[in-house]
Amino acid sequence: MASERSTIFSLLISLLVLMLSTSFSGKCGAASMKYELQDEAEALLKWKGSLLQSEALLHSWSLPTANGSPCNWTGITCNDDGKVKEINLSNCSMHGKLDPLSFSSLPNLVRLDLSINALSGNIPSQIGASAYLIFLDLSMNELSGALPLSLTNLTRISVLNISDNTLDNQEGNPLLDTHDYMTKVCTSTLGYSHYCNW
Numbered sequence: 001m002a003s004e005r006s007t008i009f010s011l012l013i014s015l016l017v018l019m020l021s022t023s024f025s026g027k028c029g030a031a032s033m034k035y036e037l038q039d040e041a042e043a044l045l046k047w048k049g050s051l052l053q054s055e056a057l058l059h060s061w062s063l064p065t066a067n068g069s070p071c072n073w074t075g076i077t078c079n080d081d082g083k084v085k086e087i088n089l090s091n092c093s094m095h096g097k098l099d100p101l102s103f104s105s106l107p108n109l110v111r112l113d114l115s116i117n118a119l120s121g122n123i124p125s126q127i128g129a130s131a132y133l134i135f136l137d138l139s140m141n142e143l144s145g146a147l148p149l150s151l152t153n154l155t156r157i158s159v160l161n162i163s164d165n166t167l168d169n170q171e172g173n174p175l176l177d178t179h180d181y182m183t184k185v186c187t188s189t190l191g192y193s194h195y196c197n198w
């Protein structure tokens, strides 16, 4: 039995050595080193390109970046797998819109803090694609229009702060029914003043 086992073992080792030497000496050995820009970095760069005066604020958001990853960029925090889990660009004088940000490219986003900026336009429906969001602070911007129905898809969200914007129909909006799925919500009740339910 023992010798049978060691024969199998040495066979496996030889096979492994053979596979390794083939892959290292082969013509295609360098292919795995090919630089690939991650979806996440690409999505963030596209958004940056749509913002005004973004170069001064987001100078670090540029290429080349190690492993095609945005993890070292200003305001970006990644999880252990190197995926973006947090974006914090609070109080960064950002002018622009949220629509050009591809939330579907950021499926691991857990915290998004874009408070105290000058972001305008709608809260895009696509925000529902970041299904793991727990914390969303868009307060003190110039966002307008209706709240997207896709907010109902953010089933894990516990803090939603959309106060101090000029969004429509917040009072009594069932999307903001905190008993349903959100534990903490701040909205604007009158003009720019804000009101939190906790």
Ligand SMILES: *[C@@H]1O[C@H](CO)[C@@H](O)[C@H](O)[C@H]1NC(C)=O
Pocket (backbone or CB within 6 Å): 065, 066, 067, 069, 071, 072
């Ligand atoms: C991120 O920055 C730190 C220090 O600035 C550096 O040591 C590290 O290698 C960088 N990582 C990547 C992935 O660029």
Ligand SMILES: *[C@@H]1O[C@H](CO)[C@@H](O)[C@H](O)[C@H]1NC(C)=O
Pocket (backbone or CB within 6 Å): 088, 089, 090, 111, 112, 113, 135
């Ligand atoms: C974002 O950064 C600001 C300033 O550094 C900080 O006060 C705030 O707590 C951060 N937000 C989150 C969600 O961590």
Ligand SMILES: *[C@@H]1O[C@H](CO)[C@@H](O)[C@H](O)[C@H]1NC(C)=O
Pocket (backbone or CB within 6 Å): 091, 116
């Ligand atoms: C925003 O940043 C400015 C300076 O950059 C600072 O004076 C102000 O206190 C900050 N506001 C908040 C709410 O952190």
Ligand SMILES: *[C@@H]1O[C@H](CO)[C@@H](O)[C@H](O)[C@H]1NC(C)=O
Pocket (backbone or CB within 6 Å): 115, 116, 139, 140, 161, 163, 164, 186, 194, 196
């Ligand atoms: C919600 O946002 C407003 C405006 O930025 C801020 O004053 C308030 O403290 C925030 N509420 C919470 C609970 O974070």
Ligand SMILES: *[C@@H]1O[C@H](CO)[C@@H](O)[C@H](O)[C@H]1NC(C)=O
Pocket (backbone or CB within 6 Å): 125, 128, 149, 150, 151, 152, 153
């Ligand atoms: C919620 O997510 C489901 C599944 O991804 C999708 O089919 C649906 O359109 C989303 N709802 C809204 C209102 O975006």
